[in-house]
Amino acid sequence: MSNTQDHVRWFRDAAPYIKAHRKKTFVVMISDEVIYSERFIGLVHDIALLNHLGIKLVILHGSRSSIDSHLASNNLEAHYHQNIRITDIESLPYVVQAINAVKTHLESQLSTGLPNTPMSGSEIALASGNFVTGMPLGVIDGVDMQHSGKVRYIRHEAIKELLDLNHVVLLSNLGYSRTGEVFNLPTEELAGEVARALRADKLIYIHEGARNGEKQASTLSTADCEALLQQPDTSDDLKSLLHQAKLAIQAQVKRVHLIDQQVDGGLLLELFTRDGYGTMITNLFYEGNRPASIEDIGGIVSLIEPLENSGVLVARSREQMELQIRHFQVIEKDGMIIACIACIPDEEAKVAEIACLAVHQGYQRTGLASQLLQIAEDRALKQGVNRLYTLTTRTSHWFIEHGFNEDRNFEIPAAKRGSYNPKRGSKILLKSLNVL
Ligand SMILES: CC(C)(COP(=O)(O)OP(=O)(O)OC[C@H]1O[C@@H](n2cnc3c(N)ncnc32)[C@H](O)[C@@H]1OP(=O)(O)O)[C@@H](O)C(=O)NCCC(=O)NCCS
Structure with missing residues (x-):
């Protein structure tokens, strides 16, 4: 088949997906490794394209590796309990700095005029704010987790209003308490909570190595996720994603996608081709x-x-x-x-x-x-x-x-x-x- 015919066929094949995704709400979490990678600019173009196709987007950024390196360069040791970072009062300002640096970088990338790109001339209207109320994780096994928190409430109505105005809503993994304190929240969990609160159509995790190089089915049910969670060789990162995926599906989010940003355009392949690219978790098929x-x-x-x-x-x-x-x-x-x-x-x-x-x-x-x-x-x-x-x-x-x-x-x-x-x-x- 000639190249031209390939294009025509690809576009026709994508048409049902373009129609199906229009006006749907997608919550997308992007790890900071992906945000600072060379391939990220391609993802920015793809996000702009999704926005122009009428998809309502909430984007959350991870910040784990940025926090680690910022703490290390300030001679502060990272402490963990049960694989959760302990954000103590001494490290909190550095944690907030690292998170804000990722957010600023992401905002700047999403605000580029996209010159000389397929999305040239298009603009993304970003909106962010105090949409997440956090609360302390508290004391676990006698260990005070201090400023490591969990989600208390998502102002989903306010987010929905902005999405209806075609804004892309940008969220960091910080939550503010009613008493004015700041909490460092695990982004994977926050993304799941946001998707559940919005009853999103899709929750998408874009990670480096989301699949850990593992040979994995392109579609998993929550029962398959459970089985993978029990397997000792499943990595902790993948376990955390599978756990969130399971919770999201149980809370009526229709599909969760894990996309490893190894290939330029992986997100588009997953959303607009029949065979997809990543791993989709859903019970709809089952x-x-x-x-x-x-x-x-x-x-x-x-x-x-x-x-x-x-x-x-x-x-x-x-x-x-x-x-x-x-x-x-x-x-x-x-x-x-x-x-x-x-x-x-x-x-x-x-x-x-x-x-x-x-x-x-x-x-x-x-x-x-x-x-x-x-x-x-x-x-x-x-x-x-x-x-x-x-x-x-x-x-x-x-x-x-x-x-x-x-x-x-x-x-x-x-x-x-x-x-x-x-x-x-x-x-x-x-x-x-x-x-x-
Ligand atoms: C072929 C068959 C399994 C498809 O089942 P289905 O659940 O309707 O398939 P899907 O919903 O996934 O796909 C439907 C599409 O396939 C198309 N389709 C159905 N039969 C087709 C055929 N024989 N050739 C080409 N396209 C066909 C439909 O027109 C529809 O496309 P459209 O909505 O764009 O018009 C079903 O029609 C069937 O049972 N046919 C009789 C048994 C048979 O032929 N089995 C295959 C033996 S090798």
């Missing part, structure tokens, strides 16, 4: 969506029988179904199986076959097949397989639109050859899965 069990065979057969009879799907014997049922994922609604997919790995050939994809007529065109494919992809990755193939007679365009390509040279894995009927004239389509 309502009624689960791995199949032997009891589901009857429901799956009722769903696919008409398709088998009309030749859209290859007929499967009951015995074959029983052998393969562990590779099926189903969506159940009101006790009925309304959609299914099979992802059958061939460990020797390091590919998995996508088969038996079907959605009940009454539920088609609501994205269920796309959700099932996404889950099948994640399952394949977890099984160490990063290539999918499918054989299809009538649905090739759907698969092509979901990242598959025709490959006439692909060799059907030996284990499949016995049941492969070349007379059907199926197209063989392949998809490579991105492992970040």
Whole structure:
């Protein structure tokens, strides 16, 4: 495909996302490592673009590494208890200085006229203020945490008014108490609290190494987060993000995204492409969506029988179904199986076959097949397989639109050859899965 066609296709593919995100509220936390990195200017352009596309943005900045280096350069030691910084009275002025320096740098970057950039001539109206009321963390295990605090209240109505005026709201990790004291708040937690108070559509964490280089699924449920939290090799940074993600989803924030700012444009890829770039945490996909069990065979057969009879799907014997049922994922609604997919790995050939994809007529065109494919992809990755193939007679365009390509040279894995009927004239389509 020519470069021009690539652009046209990309833009058309992005159109549904542009429409879906308009007037939605996104809370974005950016770590200070990212803010001081060379790639940050690209992110500034992308933030300006989101603002121009009508997305309501609240931006919070981290300041952990800046506080550490500011304390060190003033010969002050950082003290922690339970992995939480103790902000004592001596270090407080330096902590506030470091936080304000990050905020000022961020404000200056977001205020550049963006000359010679795709967003040239555009301006971002920033707003900040006393939106966060803090309170002391108090004494933990006999240790007084002093000016390390937690969120007491977010003035969400005031933030909403500014967002409605198309302002980008900028928040630091400082909270002020009713008694006039200043508290240093953990930014990840503050971002989660702000997203919950605003009932935001998305909470986005942009970190250096948010995924810790770990091979991770592109979509996680809160149950997956819980499992990762229990794993001893999950880093403390990732644990803190997963914990906040779980709380946010439980408080009705629809999606949480973890984006590692390793690639220029990672935020845009995550928001405007089907495959995304980071890790999305949501339970939306998982309502009624689960791995199949032997009891589901009857429901799956009722769903696919008409398709088998009309030749859209290859007929499967009951015995074959029983052998393969562990590779099926189903969506159940009101006790009925309304959609299914099979992802059958061939460990020797390091590919998995996508088969038996079907959605009940009454539920088609609501994205269920796309959700099932996404889950099948994640399952394949977890099984160490990063290539999918499918054989299809009538649905090739759907698969092509979901990242598959025709490959006439692909060799059907030996284990499949016995049941492969070349007379059907199926197209063989392949998809490579991105492992970040
Ligand atoms: C193909 C199928 C699984 C899609 O399910 P779905 O949940 O409706 O899919 P999604 O909601 O994720 O996507 C819907 C989009 O796919 C398109 N689509 C559906 N069937 C298609 C096909 N055969 N070829 C190309 N596009 C198709 C729809 O038109 C819709 O696009 P639009 O809204 O832009 O018009 C469903 O139509 C089905 O069960 N078909 C019969 C069984 C089948 O063909 N299975 C594949 C066997 S290999």
